[in-house]
Amino acid sequence: MSGPAKRDLLSITDLEHDLPSLLARALEMKRARRRGELSAVRPGRNAALLFEKPSTRTRTSFEVAMNDLGGHALYLSSRELQLGRGETIADTARVLSRYVDAIVYRAFKHQDMEELARWASVPVVNALDDLEHPCQIVADLLTLSERWDGRFSGRTLAYIGDGNNVCNSLALGCALVGLDFVGAVPERYRPSEEVRRRAEGYARAHGSRVEFVSVPPEAARGADVLYTDVWVSMGDESQAAERTRAFAGYRIDSELLRAARPGAWVMHDLPAHRGLEITDEVIDGDRSIVWDQAENRLHAQKAILELLLPPR
């Protein structure tokens, strides 16, 4: 049986041509849900949630998203699959594709993400790996779009901290919607040359900029949003001590927030390490929109799943 080519979401740039309509659809589904309408547009579909690492938001929001859409999600911890005993990713991909309509995968390595996508005959969604976290960034852009009526141009997001998976997808995602991105990231922790070049290319095409600086106040000055993420990502635990030292000056606190534009928002994809990358005062303060970001994972993912799972 050969149907239309399946569509994966491995990088935020796989949504290059869809972001505006996807954000509009997610907002529509969010409003509908508030009225009690679940948008059950993909009845009977199944998604496997294959996770190699822990998750609170991504796992729960994908499960609820599939239920809302009229389908079902199966949580599969890699440790409990034969994958944990040496069955290959290729074989796992081919077997799961015979049961489910999509595979949502949280992986340690982006190479494994690509390998799964190569062998799966159903859409594969990147639920975070060491290179990207695209679903998070769709939710983040939805959160800002709601506040700015869909207009990103002329505004600046300052990212403070580690040049990790979230930072990579955020730089690329901001560039795709024409939102200026300024990262304050110590030089040795910046995104790769390749990610930076790609982000700069998209930014040029959308009339915005992607820039990296070394000092947080330089990035924060005049910014409309301050965004941070953990200093020690899942998989980086062995570097915890050196990272905590390297990022000591990269905390979002009230003083840094004062350098931003009056009324600037504060974002964090969560989980937060309070007192490290962000202070209690800021994350619990009136500029913080982190809970909306977390909620929007659900609405954004409903729109993503609808897009990738064509109607039968």
Ligand code: CP
């Ligand atoms: N932000 C995020 O992806 O959170 P989880 O690790 O809890 O899924």
Ligand code: NVA
């Ligand atoms: N950068 C973090 C994001 C967690 C959602 C990590 O990879 O652990």
